[in-house]
Amino acid sequence: DTAVSQTPKYLVTQMGNDKSIKCEQNLGHDTMYWYKQDSKKFLKIMFSYNNKELIINETVPNRFSPKSPDKAHLNLHINSLELGDSAVYFCASSPLAAREDTQYFGPGTRLTVL
């Protein structure tokens, strides 16, 4: 049983295009996250939703727009892709948004912008 799934696994696209990454969790968790992992392997939070409400919105260009249609899904839409957007994007979920919460990560989406 897949706990946190993301599609697609790989995404190769041209600069200037718009693309979306989808995420679903079947753990019944209330909170979902998007992270970006750059080439230096740093994992940085981008957004967090709790029960479909945005609770964390890091300093991310407005070209990135998350959408949570329900608490099991969190999608990431990126407009006007740039070379610097190339990275691995991870979706994650946790039961609540508490400081003891462990997070469950998806397999990642490797985005390459040419």
Add this chain to the structure above:
Amino acid sequence: SQKIEQNSEALNIQEGKTATLTCNYTNYSPAYLQWYRQDPGRGPVFLLLIRENEKEKRKERLKVTFDTTLKQSLFHITASQPADSATYLCAYYNQGGKLIFGQGTELSVKP
């Protein structure tokens, strides 16, 4: 600013030895520290959580310590195996509720 530092250099050890990974943090005193494992091409997987009032936590061959005076956590894998080869990340939630990660230490266990 808040920072977590882990050994950026890879750690190479022989099978059967104990691997010790270090996590140092500055400018914040987290109540909990977490350790994750990340394999190439995969997402991080949670391993252990330690609270500030716990000096040590164990799970099978894994042991984590938390020294709030030194602002340091140590992660030990005893009787290491090649299957333990991975990148290990430490993390804590900051006061804004964000999980902050170190850059990870890559461990390679040679047979």
